[in-house]
Amino acid sequence: MSVFDSPSDVLPDQASSPEEIARFVxxxxxxxxxxNNTQPWWFYGIDREIGMHADTERSLPVADPDGRExxxxxxxxxxxxxxxxxxxxVVPKVRVLPEQDLPTLVAKINWSESVPAVGYERELFAAVPRRHTHRGGFGPEPLPAGALAALQIEAAKEGAKLLVLAGEDQRDALAAVVEAGDYALRHDEARAREQAHWGTGPGSRRRDGVPPSAYPARQARIEPNFPARDFAHGHDWGLPPDSGDHLARSAGIVTVLTTSSDRPHDWISAGQALQRVLLFAASSGLAAALHSQPLEVPQLRDFSKVHLCDGAYPQMVLRFGAAGQTGASVRRPVQDVLL
Ligand SMILES: Cc1cc2nc3c(=O)[nH]c(=O)nc-3n(C[C@H](O)[C@H](O)[C@H](O)COP(=O)(O)O)c2cc1C
Known part of the structure; x- marks a missing residue:
């Protein structure tokens, strides 16, 4: 049973053991x-502490040599x-990169204090299993009033900035940069081979990588065009078209998540901001598409930084909107990642 199926049955109360809490978390x-759904992490739980390590065996040496993604x-x-x-x-106290000589130890979380969760926190938790990456276009509906400003506030809470590209020229330029990044991914042999490893085929028993249930078989052209990564690597894998697909031609609201510097601390902040924004969007009924193809090519990342991000470091391209069909992904079981 998942913690989300029936939380009341598995929810640890005050008397729960540290092991139960670690498992739940x-x-x-x-x-x-x-x-690429690499799931590059493993955890330990001892007493009132949960630690998270980056699993460098699940990194992408070609696309992500510094481990930023x-x-x-x-x-x-x-x-x-x-x-x-x-x-x-529980009130978590987080220490990010707590041990200088152990750079793969991402964080230690401890707790001693209890304060009941408020409605907003419960909503974010409820969105955790509902959130999925969207690949493709969005419907023509505008975002609800105030939604965009609220997403920007969520990013700022984690020390990142959600930059909105509102001008047509800027959106077109960013779309062209994503297209160039995607071209590099498809045509650079080493990059393409690495990505193909994480694009799993129909019937695969793997619990990582991106399965055909997570993307449309054919992406309709959207305006401006933001191509999705080719997880099918040339096969006709993917979900059949949705009846509402003919309406999903908008690129949606186009944004870039940025940080003011570019060290491992900033990457972890960007990741926390990313998930805060994505969960908030999902709890508001919005879908999000992610593009990091251009940010894996140093020249394209530099161009984006200088010309589209006011000199801040781009960490993720994000589009938001209303979507009918959003695919489903896979995960490794808890026992594989919790020591
Ligand atoms: C750092 C990072 C980069 C990503 N880049 C892309 C991308 O370029 N294209 C894409 O479709 N999804 C991208 N994703 C989304 C992942 O593919 C997705 O999270 C993973 O397949 C699991 O699926 P889910 O988000 O639906 O649970 C990225 C996610 C992260 C955290």
Whole structure:
């Protein structure tokens, strides 16, 4: 049974053991997004402490040699762990990169204090299993009033900035940069081979990578065009078209998540901000599409920083809107990642 199926049956009360709490928290945390669904993390739980390590064997040496996207992924899982602890009424104290000579130890979370969760925190927790990455266009409906400003506030709470590209020129330029990044991914042999490893085929028993249930078989052209990664690597895998697909031609609200510096700390902050924004969007009925293809090519990332992000470091391209069909992903079981 998942913690989300019937929380009252599995929800630890005050008397619960540290093991039960760790299991509950990790079961939530593994729902976080990760680059190519690599799930590059493992956890331990001892007493009133949960630790999270980056699993460097699940990194992307070609696309992500510095581990930036791996740390963003871990940051997203860290934020989810915080949300789960708050759901339990526990106040988490987080130390990010607490041991200088152990750079893969992403964070230690401890707790001693209890304060009941408020409605907003319960809503974020409820969104954890509902949130999925959307790939494709959005319907023509505008975002509800105030939604965009609220998303920007959520990003700022974690020390990142959600920059909105409102002008047509800027949106077109960013779409062109994403297209160039995607071209590099498809045509650079080493990049394409690495990505193909994480694009799993129909019937695969793997619990990581991106399965055909997570993306449309054919992406309708959207305006401006933001191509999705080619997880099918040339096969006709993917979901059949949805009846509402002919309406989903808008790129939606186009944004870039940025940080003011670019160290591992910033990548973890960007990951926490990413998941905060994504959970808030999901709890408001909005879907989100993610694009990191151009940010894996140093020249395109530099161009985006200088010309589209006011000199701030781009960490993720995000589009928001209303979507009918959003795919489903897979996860490794808790026992594989919790020691
Ligand atoms: C750092 C990072 C980069 C990502 N880049 C992309 C991307 O370029 N294209 C895409 O479709 N999804 C991207 N994603 C989303 C992942 O593919 C997705 O989280 C993963 O497959 C799990 O699926 P889910 O988000 O639906 O649970 C990215 C996620 C992270 C954390």
């Amino acid at each position: 990790v079961e939530a945390a593994i729902n976080a997004p990760s680059v 791996m740390m963003i992924s871990c940051g997203a899982a860290l934020f989810t762990a915080r949300v789960a602890l708050r759901y339990l009424g």
